[in-house]
Amino acid sequence: MGANEPRKRVAVIGTGMAGLVTAYILRSDAQGRYDVEVFEKQDKLSLDSASYNLSAQDSAGKQAERLDLPMRTFAAGYYEGLKRMYDYLGIPYGSLRFIYSLSNMPATATQQASPYYMHASNNHQIPPLRPDGLSWAGWLIEVCYLAICYYWFKACCFFVPPKTVESCGAEETLRQYVERIMLPSYYVKHYFLPVFASVATCSHDALMDFPALDLVDYGRRTFRKNHYTVLGGVQHVEKKLSENLTCRLGTEVTAVENIGTKVQISWTDTRDGKRSERLFDHVVLAVTPDVVGSIFQPLRSAMAAVPTTTVESVVHRDFSKILDSSRSLWKQVNLKPGDSAPHPLHMCSNATATETIHEHPSSALITTYPITPIDAEKVLYTATFTRVLRSSTSRQIVNQIFSQHRSGEEKSQLWRNGDGNVWLVGGWCWDGMVLLEGCLASATRVANALDVEVPWMKGSFL
Numbered sequence: 001m002g003a004n005e006p007r008k009r010v011a012v013i014g015t016g017m018a019g020l021v022t023a024y025i026l027r028s029d030a031q032g033r034y035d036v037e038v039f040e041k042q043d044k045l046s047l048d049s050a051s052y053n054l055s056a057q058d059s060a061g062k063q064a065e066r067l068d069l070p071m072r073t074f075a076a077g078y079y080e081g082l083k084r085m086y087d088y089l090g091i092p093y094g095s096l097r098f099i100y101s102l103s104n105m106p107a108t109a110t111q112q113a114s115p116y117y118m119h120a121s122n123n124h125q126i127p128p129l130r131p132d133g134l135s136w137a138g139w140l141i142e143v144c145y146l147a148i149c150y151y152w153f154k155a156c157c158f159f160v161p162p163k164t165v166e167s168c169g170a171e172e173t174l175r176q177y178v179e180r181i182m183l184p185s186y187y188v189k190h191y192f193l194p195v196f197a198s199v200a201t202c203s204h205d206a207l208m209d210f211p212a213l214d215l216v217d218y219g220r221r222t223f224r225k226n227h228y229t230v231l232g233g234v235q236h237v238e239k240k241l242s243e244n245l246t247c248r249l250g251t252e253v254t255a256v257e258n259i260g261t262k263v264q265i266s267w268t269d270t271r272d273g274k275r276s277e278r279l280f281d282h283v284v285l286a287v288t289p290d291v292v293g294s295i296f297q298p299l300r301s302a303m304a305a306v307p308t309t310t311v312e313s314v315v316h317r318d319f320s321k322i323l324d325s326s327r328s329l330w331k332q333v334n335l336k337p338g339d340s341a342p343h344p345l346h347m348c349s350n351a352t353a354t355e356t357i358h359e360h361p362s363s364a365l366i367t368t369y370p371i372t373p374i375d376a377e378k379v380l381y382t383a384t385f386t387r388v389l390r391s392s393t394s395r396q397i398v399n400q401i402f403s404q405h406r407s408g409e410e411k412s413q414l415w416r417n418g419d420g421n422v423w424l425v426g427g428w429c430w431d432g433m434v435l436l437e438g439c440l441a442s443a444t445r446v447a448n449a450l451d452v453e454v455p456w457m458k459g460s461f462l
């Protein structure tokens with residue numbers, strides 16, 4: 001763009017991680033070529049909007065705290081873009097001392113779950129803890145069996161590549177892959193599914209339908225890597241990314257259409273119902289695929305094939321379901337002076353799903369994907385999220401959308417990213433698990449296409 005050319009007007013729809021990162025990168029263009037305006041249907045920015053302020057009263061007299069919902073952990077190895085951005089922005093993050101307890105849902109509602117396995121993550125307590133009621137011999141056999149299965153799966157992650165459409169003409173699901181590598185069904189049911197279903201926050205069946213490649217890639221890249229969370233909450237990330245941002249809150253975008261060489265956005269003001277429209281040079285959709293399908297006609301049918309589900313996170317003080325596992329666990333934790341309090345994560349499964357109860361040091365509980373009722377009187381707050389899932393079909397669709405147009409190729413039926421200056425970003429807009437790193441990867445893709453240098457990638461040859 002020449003010195004006298006007018007600045008390009010860019011609209012970003014959605015203010016989750018993907019929308020805010022894309023807007024931040026384009027606004028930091030060294031040549032100042034882009035005027036960025038952000039649209040958000042909520043009356044506040046979305047990245048931190050579901051987090052909860054635990055008052056001193058809620059936290060049983062302890063200090064008031066900000067609880068991130070969702071918790072949004074990340075790991076070295078898988079989240080290179082996110083980590084680089086946090087380092088660049090000076091966002092403090094740390095490695096929490098998680099302790100996992102795995103248990104089965106008791107047969108009756110009055111019984112409590114008792115854990116069959118307890119493990120301290122981030123390598124802060126080795127060997128695993130022995131649950132109450134398990135003999136030393138039984139525990140040793142279980143730990144050895146588990147170690148063999150675990151390292152077998154990890155070895156497969158490195159040496160047995162999943163089949164993909166690209167390599168074999170057909171996509172291998174996780175279900176097919178664990179059968180092929182003969183991962184024992186006892187291990188799959190009691191260890192593999194509870195842990196991975198709580199990462200993906202979905203049912204066991206939905207997880208088994210994921211492309212095997214997603215989990216294998218995640219398993220390989222996070223092997224022996226620490227997991228982190230942002231200290232003080234993602235409110236700090238939101239604040240940094242949105243400094244001096246031009247933002248229209250309370251505006252629900254209802255349609256995105258190409259008009260000549262421009263892109264028109266139509267929206268409704270959620271406070272007074274007033275409808276408006278405006279033309280932009282580029283529009284970035286930073287929303288979930290169900291929303292993309294409803295506001296952008298060219299992707300209506302493609303987006304219907306990308307599975308989504310609804311997930312709840314509940315902040316509460318109903319300790320009735322975890323008292324036994326909690327006591328058994330805390331009894332064995334050796335806290336040295338100066339050690340930060342561990343964060344127990346109680347994963348309790350039935351035949352189809354796993355709920356995760358995070359025992360926060362503030363003494364509140366956060367249940368994600370609840371499958372047993374929580375005493376309504378003890379609920380402090382509930383947040384509901386749209387969770388984007390993966391399937392073999394959706395992987396093909398997403399990969400096609402983000403593939404390059406080849407020269408000489410006939411115009412394909414399917415819309416591709418950037419066609420008509422409309423762009424897609426989000427946790428689901430890459431070939432991998434639907435996590436925060438997808439937001440960074442897809443925002444970087446738009447930056448590259450618009451010839452803008454990503455500030456935290458300067459000097460990088462990745």
Ligand SMILES: Cc1cc2nc3c(=O)[nH]c(=O)nc-3n(C[C@H](O)[C@H](O)[C@H](O)COP(=O)(O)OP(=O)(O)OC[C@H]3O[C@@H](n4cnc5c(N)ncnc54)[C@H](O)[C@@H]3O)c2cc1C
Binds near residue numbers: 039042
């Ligand atoms: C329970 C749960 C736990 C998770 N845990 C982790 C984790 O530990 N680590 C990790 O890396 N990832 C985790 N994730 C995934 C991660 O949070 C998401 O991938 C990521 O937040 C997606 O961000 P996004 O910007 O793509 O979309 P979103 O955060 O969904 O943002 C979309 C925005 O668009 C707005 N919007 C929607 N429609 C319109 C409209 N018509 N007009 C204007 N605005 C609109 C919405 O209000 C929202 O603000 C978790 C997800 C869930 C649900």
